[in-house]
Amino acid sequence: MLPDVYHRGYRIVWDTRQPSGTAFWTGKAAVVMPPDASGVKRIQRVGGSGYFLSESEVLDHLLSEARRWIDDEIAGYD
DSSP: OOOEEEETTEEEEEEEEOOTTOSOBEEEEEEEOOOOTTSOOOEEEEOOOSOBSSHHHHHHHHHHHHHHHHHHHHHTOO
């Protein structure tokens, strides 16, 4: 099961990894939007680019990008 957090009613899931034989960390995240009127959930991939020196750095980056995307989505920005 993937770890997750909630921001403004949207669920953020992520995966972080340290590729074997490297000193760097990578990761990816997705935002799971609340279900629409028909019960369908949409998923938006966010972040995931770059290499980081620690798991906490990549996680901070992913959560920041996801929260920014959610805030922009709620505000109606494209």
